Amino acid sequence: MEPARITVIDDDPSSRDLLTRLLRSEGYQVTPLADGREALDRLGAEGAPDLVVSDIRMGEVDGLQVTDAFRQKAPDTPVILVTAFGNIDGAVEAIRRGAFDYVSKPYDIDAIKVVVARAVKQRQLALENKALRRDLREKYRLENVVGRSEAMLQVYKTAARVAATDATVLIQGESGTGKELVARAIHAASPRSGGPFVAVDCGAIAEGVLESELFGHARGAFTGAQASRRGLFEEANQGTLFLDEIGDIGPNLQARLLRALQEGTIRRVGTNEPVAVDVRVVAASNKDLAAEVKAGRFREDLYYRLNVVTIRIPPLRERREDIPLLAEHFAAKHGRAEGAAISAPARDLLVAHDWPGNVRELENVVARGLALNPSGVILPDDLPEAIRRAAPAESAAAPEALAPGDRPTLAELERRYAVQVLRETGGNKTRAAEILGIDRKTLYRLLGDERES
Structure with a gap:
């Protein structure tokens, strides 16, 4: 994956250089700029970066004006504003204008790393969600998709x-x-x-x-x-x-x-x-x-x-491939801000859960997670303990071991492997067939199911 592209805007050379070196050391691709006007010119000519970190007080175009421009022209790009220590009024105004967060000078190195990582993750999730919704509209032309299995x-x-x-x-x-x-x-x-x-x-x-x-x-x-x-x-x-x-x-x-x-x-x-x-x-x-x-x-x-x-209507445990889609759907429905989403580790836990309450239970869990986490991105700690304990069992994805004396036929080994791949895809037969390099009819034959033969 390409490193996130971050634009750092500050008219103070020493402050700008310090922040640039810090973010580059974290693996980000950083473009330092001395004023907000240049950032807006680049936005029109080159498109939006993944994140903007801007000082508030600058000359011709200040940080709040940068925030306004990005909210209008590139709403998926988060903006973090840098404010002088103790300038709480500027911080409040920054959030009101749509900034993702703010950090104070002098810099708290650990705080900057955490805030930047959260902002980059939100940007990534927002783009993934937008692409997924676009794909669903194109494929199924359904206004309220509740599953694609x-x-x-x-x-x-x-x-x-x-x-x-x-x-x-x-x-x-x-x-x-x-x-x-x-x-x-x-x-x-x-x-x-x-x-x-x-x-x-x-x-x-x-x-x-x-x-x-x-x-x-x-x-x-x-x-x-x-x-x-x-x-x-x-x-x-x-x-x-x-x-x-x-x-x-x-x-x-x-x-x-x-x-x-x-x-x-x-x-x-x-x-x-x-x-x-x-x-x-x-x-x-x-x-x-x-x-x-x-x-x-x-x-x-x-x-x-x-x-x-x-x-x-099948229960969720029979169509696990629908769980991430449904979870993102409910995140968008219950999120307090655009871009509410599910982190990858939390999504894995949701897929592993058996959901006795089905879609209704999933919606309640997502709504709860968003209520507990104001950042808008659900993390594993935001999920109920019963779901956090439901980590995918290693045996569910592992090949069936051969017990002493177990001498299966080649056909039986093929069947076992097909079952393993089907488990790994959450029961998605089309995807399993693609991984195995066979068509669906052959997969049904391997599984002993003649419905599509």
């Missing part, structure tokens, strides 16, 4: 195809995988996008209350029902009703829901008068509804009515 691309394709229809959709996946996000995406891409999207968590409401919530009630239907009330089916008319955790509803409500889906009408609690509704239902569950049917806890006829099209 093969499994998630299949989710996108199915959602896009079913969105144009009025078919009932069943979304299955563990808690926190983003089932409601997919449901909202289907609604937004459908002919019903101009209508309401109404979501209800069936598992969080007692069944008696949920019945009234879904279908409404007539005046006097039960104690406290002093007026008639429309239910969520009616509220969602001409739109989409999202029934989350549908597997938690009881037998009586299952029967009423089946009737509503079959007939396109509902009856408010306390009356037999039918009310026609035009609603598309998208249901979701973290339970295996097929298993629930076999166990007698869920009606088979309702299951097939809901299961016209099924979308399964």
